[in-house]
Amino acid sequence: MTAPAPAASLPPGFIALHGNRIETLLDTVAGWLEQHPLAPLESEVILVQSNGMAEWVKMAIARRAGVCAAAAVQLPARFQWQTYRQVLGRAQVPARSPLDKTALAWRLMRLLPEVLAEPGFAPVAGYLAEDDPGRRFQLALRIADLYDQYQVHRPDWLDTWGEGREELLDAGRIATPLPEDQRWQAQLWQRVLDELEPQQRALTRPQLHDRVLATLEATAEDTALRPAAALPRRVVLFGMTHVPLPTLQLLAALSRHAQVLLAIPNPCRFHWADILDGREWLRITRRRHPLREGRELQDVGLDAMHLHAHPLLAAWGRQARDFVRQLDAFDDAEQTRARFPLARIDLFDDDQDTHDVAQPTLLVQVQRHIRDLTPLAEHPHPPVPAEDRSIVFHLAHSPVRELEILYDQLLALLARPPGDKPLRPRDIVVMVPSIDDFAPAIRAVFGQYGRHDPRHIPFD
Template sequence: MPEPGFVVIHANQLETLRELLVQWLSKQPVPVLGTEQILVQSNGIAQWLKMALAETANGHPGIAAGLKVELPNQFVWQLYRAVLGDSIPKSLPYDKINLSWRLLGLLPQLTDSVYAPLQRYLQDDSDGRKSYQLALRLADLFDQYQVYRADWLQSWRSGSDALPNSKKQQVPDDQLWQPALWRLLQSQLANLVGELAFSSRADVHTTALAALQQGKLARPDLLPDRIVVFGVSSLPQQTVELLAALGAQRQVLLTVLNPCRHFWGDITAAKDEVRAAQKRHGRKPGLPAVLDADALYLHAPVLLASLGKQGRDYISLLDAFDQSGQYRHWFNGRIDLFSEPVEDVSSLPLLAQLQQDILELNPTPQPVRQLAASDNSISFHIAHSRQREVEILQDNLIAAFANDPSLKPRDVIIMTPDISLYQSHVHAVFGRLAADDARFLPYSLADQSLRGSQPLMLALEYLLDLPAQRFSLTEVCDLLDVPAIQRRFGINPTALPQLRLWLTEAGARWGLDAQQRASLDLAAPGSSYSWMFA
């Protein structure tokens, strides 16, 4: 069984971390019937890692078995149950859905002056829509506090308005309604059901962390032999606290993508606090003791200063729990796996030059580097629609595979903030080519929500909001394409193209009739090209 410990490995390339992980898992295997628990940030990264673990020594595909790859939040709840046993209920009173309805019932009772900001917002709420929307937003806010700021909620529950572990010691005056509302929620629940051991995730976390720090495990069988956190850009402080405490009983390996080999907390506004807590990575030699915020470009890359705040805070958080002296010898002293510096940076493509500047904390070069005509390491494309974006992507991928025979589809990952917006366009562009076509590229979509992958869910959502719909021809035809609706009304799918043609030629475009259009404040067109007109 792997030796217990809380291990943090830094590298500036995800491929380096993957290679280390493959070697470490083969060198320090879990028992034959054990499970390798791996926490990742997305399903795409999970698949990429599984393929690397499945490769055999000669590079041919093999089998990766005994792996349990999931998102961190899923494992945290499993850890709570391992520590506290089955006493944790499946649903807590302050889970997000339950909390929204409790808040909706409380909003009319908020008459004290401390709730003045909420009262102002709820003025002229004739149909209750504002109350409902506000309850949802407040439920989301308190849900985030339960995940990231359980210490705040515990302080507020005790009657204090303090903000523990924060630069601001007290809640600002215009936000005092937050702790007051949380205490009101607590008192309401106590009056209804009495005192509960666990009313919120904040209670669960506080109790579980204390038990874990004392070495207590009610259900050790629920915990794997080792926990690996791979490629996660940031974890909540509560999760890091749990993993660090768990390191006394299990091996916990965190692989951290760190773009800079030096300490780079100095290039932010909160430099003093970060520098005081920092102990692993040293400051770059030659930096001034005090950095002028208006002259950061003279000492560090602008991109790192402007876009690196979350990474800096996460690395600083890990450093507060990191005891590298306890495990450094496991890796022969190499726990910071940064790339070696390149002497002639100008010989690199522009993207590699930017990465090198960030790695070495180099200031912005003067004159500013220019992108050469033959350099395609960074490219910008302007498209008039999402469909065109995907078409441009396909063209560039086909060209890349043609120019580099060693490039494989599994080596490519496309990232976008919300894949659901592009789902239909990806299928339309990449799915139109047959598998025997030379331009065919195999693809899969990861991180899709249930709503975006189930046509019936979209149809139900549309039908529930019928009074506010415009009944466009496209929307109605999309409804008729849903297999469940076809079965319910006995519609023959093969007749839909002819039906769509008839409706188009009859002039059906949008709106039921003039009266329905008037209900949407769109009475000007009358009944022309409505369904009644058709």
């Protein structure tokens, strides 16, 4: 085993790892952190997409290293605001934005009754016709959450609305008018901004973001001006299938001062940005992944794409496609290979990496076909054994019945794990379209047995 590098030798730069298995990505990242440790009292900054992923990452690192300590695992939005304070100084950037979601919700709670009679607010006025304070606060929370998402993902829309233009900008910066029933969003945002003092308006995320990028760019070459003492020396972004463009811009700017390591789940080893509608907005000269069989799919009509790509990837991959393609603008793979001693930066598995090479399960076959961008016409069709339960469909007439079927299936899986490998509740994740809609049914079905009952399945 190679001895770990000294804590002081941590060159800055931008490293993007792609792989189709999250376990492989984690092993590679954990190995890199072990070989290039920070100083004993430094915290490892790790960005994840959810609190559930944060817990999984910490437990996985602890299983590998024996302990997970001094790890600041956090969400990107919180990290961004902390970085703004580190770069511009705590005196210029407060601990919280004046338009944070909670503060904004109370501001909207007060503003909503004032705007109901104004033109364009009919959709909101209809919802609040009964003048119920509880209903108004519920709506204020939802609108505040919406504006909070805009601040992270679409600051360009908010900038446009703040200038008094009721428009939406697309990926090509082409403006289209807001639909009539949505213009209240722009008008309400203008009212929010009108209440802020000039120094408060300068503290909104879009304005701070531009200042931070300019500062990081200006100080990259001048060591006397660098805010390096406050910035983390390494930032790891792990397991995210979508990162807002402002976050990517910030990480790219930080990479001139710190080491930025991204571990990106990517289902396909080939360039697949051109298999979906909207590909004309993602024309970028630099391309990380090779073409399958050397074919430029941007020249193939979408009506014929089923002959060249996997339909599941085309149907479900839009958000991940947009992110991976955006990342190409910041990711120079050749420079990464030249600067950092990594054996591989493309961590896609091979057929021999799976344990059931002789007779792969149906799930493994589908994963391989997506990984290799194999169209349906080229799929081999080996028979699926009756005992293969890797992909199963159930039909149910209600959410409660869905959960009852799921509960029975999980009990059976835990009693008789596939392949006779130990299976624990923490190894299982259940995904639903809207967790809020299913929460009462989950509590009713999974909470019916106490902790000491053998039928109890822990859930959260």
